[in-house]
């Protein structure tokens with residue numbers, strides 16, 4: 330499966346990356362089991378804790394400075 334652009338999700342519990350599925354070629358959450366956790370930053374500079382499978386774990390970064398306190402309203 331090929332990575333789907335730079336797409337990923339901050340949803341916890343599974344690998345955060347999106348990949349093209351072999352079935353229909355549409356992007357979907359990476360189905361591999363998550364083995365590690367790390368951080369990613371989105372285009373707006375916000376940090377998210379995410380999980381990754383072994384194949385995608387290298388795309389995570391170690392914990393940055395503590396993320397600003399929770400979501401702002």
Ligand SMILES: [Zn+2]
Nearest residue numbers: 344359382385
């Ligand atoms: Zn993955």
